[in-house]
Amino acid sequence: MATNEIRITGLGGQGVILCGYIIGKAASIYSNQHATLTQSFGPEARGSACSAQVVVSDTRVLYPYATSPQVMLAMSNDGYMTHKDTMADECTIVYEKDLVKPEKHGPKVKAYGIPGTRIAEELGHKIVLNIVMLGFLGAVTDLIPKEALRKGVESSVPAGTEELNLKAFDKGYEYGRQLKEKNAVKV
Amino acid sequence: MKADPKNVLTGSHYLDGNHASAEGGIAAGCKFFAGYPITPSTEIAERVSRRFPLIGGVFIQMEDELASMAAILGASWGGVKSMSCTSGPGFSLMMENFGLGIMLETPCVLINVQRGGPSTGLPTLPGQADMMQARWGSHGDYEVIALAPDSPQESFELTIHAFNLSEKYHMPVLVMTDECVGHMTERVVIPPAEEIELVERRYTDKEPGEAWPYEPTEGGVSPFLPVGKGYKFHVTGLTHDYRGYPVINAETQETNVRRLIDKVNNHVDEIIWLEEKDVEGAEIVVMAYGISSRVIQPAITKARKEGIKVGQIKMVTVWPFPEKRVRELAGQVKSLIMVEMNYGQVFLEMDRCAAGKCQTYLVGHAGGTVHNPDDIYKTIKEAVK
Numbered sequence: 001m002a003t004n005e006i007r008i009t010g011l012g013g014q015g016v017i018l019c020g021y022i023i024g025k026a027a028s029i030y031s032n033q034h035a036t037l038t039q040s041f042g043p044e045a046r047g048s049a050c051s052a053q054v055v056v057s058d059t060r061v062l063y064p065y066a067t068s069p070q071v072m073l074a075m076s077n078d079g080y081m082t083h084k085d086t087m088a089d090e091c092t093i094v095y096e097k098d099l100v101k102p103e104k105h106g107p108k109v110k111a112y113g114i115p116g117t118r119i120a121e122e123l124g125h126k127i128v129l130n131i132v133m134l135g136f137l138g139a140v141t142d143l144i145p146k147e148a149l150r151k152g153v154e155s156s157v158p159a160g161t162e163e164l165n166l167k168a169f170d171k172g173y174e175y176g177r178q179l180k181e182k183n184a185v186k187v
Numbered sequence: 188m189k190a191d192p193k194n195v196l197t198g199s200h201y202l203d204g205n206h207a208s209a210e211g212g213i214a215a216g217c218k219f220f221a222g223y224p225i226t227p228s229t230e231i232a233e234r235v236s237r238r239f240p241l242i243g244g245v246f247i248q249m250e251d252e253l254a255s256m257a258a259i260l261g262a263s264w265g266g267v268k269s270m271s272c273t274s275g276p277g278f279s280l281m282m283e284n285f286g287l288g289i290m291l292e293t294p295c296v297l298i299n300v301q302r303g304g305p306s307t308g309l310p311t312l313p314g315q316a317d318m319m320q321a322r323w324g325s326h327g328d329y330e331v332i333a334l335a336p337d338s339p340q341e342s343f344e345l346t347i348h349a350f351n352l353s354e355k356y357h358m359p360v361l362v363m364t365d366e367c368v369g370h371m372t373e374r375v376v377i378p379p380a381e382e383i384e385l386v387e388r389r390y391t392d393k394e395p396g397e398a399w400p401y402e403p404t405e406g407g408v409s410p411f412l413p414v415g416k417g418y419k420f421h422v423t424g425l426t427h428d429y430r431g432y433p434v435i436n437a438e439t440q441e442t443n444v445r446r447l448i449d450k451v452n453n454h455v456d457e458i459i460w461l462e463e464k465d466v467e468g469a470e471i472v473v474m475a476y477g478i479s480s481r482v483i484q485p486a487i488t489k490a491r492k493e494g495i496k497v498g499q500i501k502m503v504t505v506w507p508f509p510e511k512r513v514r515e516l517a518g519q520v521k522s523l524i525m526v527e528m529n530y531g532q533v534f535l536e537m538d539r540c541a542a543g544k545c546q547t548y549l550v551g552h553a554g555g556t557v558h559n560p561d562d563i564y565k566t567i568k569e570a571v572k
Binding site: 021029037 | 199200201203367370371372373374478481482484485556557560
């Protein structure tokens with residue numbers, strides 16, 4: 001029984017919750033897995049630090065919250081700092097290079113950075129940062145098949161923005177694939 | 188009767204419990220919603236407010252919860268299925284008119300997405316501490332039916348079930364969910380409309396002038412009189428006779444209140460819904476409802492791996508309490524454990540029914556998060572001694 005916990009962290013407005021929603025939807029609707037999404041909910045979710053957690057499993061998720069996540073997707077340094085010590089010993093940290101400055105981690109931690117904001121800006125809209133990050137996460141982890149994630153993006157973003165978002169996803173994915181080929185830079 | 192395909196979003200969705208509850212109500216044919224926003228229940232109202240214009244329902248944001256509860260009772264007497272949702276403080280405000288709904292014998296559904304209390308407590312975090320309020324929150328003597336979903340999928344299904352029970356037994360039915368289930372997003376499979384069985388309102392076949400709203404019947408409830416079709420009738424929160432007119436004496440009170448109690452108590456075997464696992468031959472049985480019935484499972488699995496004979500009962504219905512089953516089990520097992528996010532509410536009922544025939548344990552806390560499975564495991568270890 002494989003169960004993985006994913007924490008997505010960033011600032012309110014960055015699309016943290018949507019990112020978690022797409023991961024969960026991709027897993028449970030398009031990939032025959034079970035996925036439970038919960039989110040930090042309250043004043044902190046409105047403009048400042050914000051986080052979502054997805055538990056993905058082959059079997060029904062019984063305990064709904066992440067306890068020691070195997071994966072972190074970090075879009076703000078505050079979010080990274082808040083949650084870094086709750087991670088599993090062996091974990092993957094996926095972060096936005098220009099926004100997050102990861103500390104030195106132990107040898108069991110894989111960290112992958114991407115200039116997601118710049119990539120999103122090149123696509124014309126900074127707002128798709130979360131989808132760039134999602135594509136990137138999809139490439140550097142094996143949690144959810146790429147096609148499932150793409151379908152998750154396509155069916156979850158506002159109507160009329162599918163093309164832009166899929167482009168953002170593909171850019172992030174490609175960046176991740178190349179980085180993984182070259183081996184992750186450990187920090 | 189089957190659900191109307193126009194109301195049913197058949198397919199696999201990724202929904203949170205609140206959205207799923209809203210879809211359950213809509214699939215059940217609810218056409219009137221009155222409510223007042225309160226965290227963590229608001230998403231139910233939001234979804235209904237977006238969906239109703241598409242299917243011809245009426246959504247009203249009321250001035251407060253007192254009015255919300257009153258409005259859904261009025262709508263139900265007007266002939267449509269109605270519902271509302273709220274949380275702790277709003278639930279308190281609804282209690283008087285909830286009792287009116289009980290007294291008038293009005294079908295409707297009220298969803299309480301429980302948060303931590305007392306008072307405003309923890310608006311954004313879960314609790315299960317309104318369970319006794321659900322049972323006894325309004326004044327007077329009466330029985331209630333309360334269901335507790337453990338997931339978005341069950342939020343959908345049990346909201347439909349609640350509507351069916353409310354139409355069958357002519358009373359408001361409570362869905363006691365919580366913030367964790369309400370805000371947790373999971374796969375929700377909505378079946379085709381023809382697979383959703385609904386209980387529709389039964390109307391009298393008597394002529395106007397010959398029918399009364401509370402005529403004695405074998406099942407305890409009499410068919411409704413339709414409004415707007417020449418039937419002139421009266422209903423009141425005052426103690427009333429079969430005609431619906433106030434009669435203020437002890438004899439009528441006895442008939443009236445007995446009826447409210449008997450229509451539930453005489454059908455407990457049909458109403459009570461338990462899901463039992465490994466109870467046969469168990470030394471210990473863990474009871475839980477709602478989200479707590481999920482988080483007990485890792486602890487039970489761990490204990491069973493160590494050879495401890497532990498079974499579980501998930502209470503899909505919490506009220507009426509499964510008194511008969513607990514009395515039976517108390518004579519067979521060493522210990523009964525209740526796991527709930529409060530300091531012992533449904534536990535009191537379990538303990539009462541165990542009547543000293545087995546050990547009883549509560550794994551409780553004040554709310555704010557679900558149980559740590561380790562705490563449940565520790566209690567199982569203690570209970571087996």
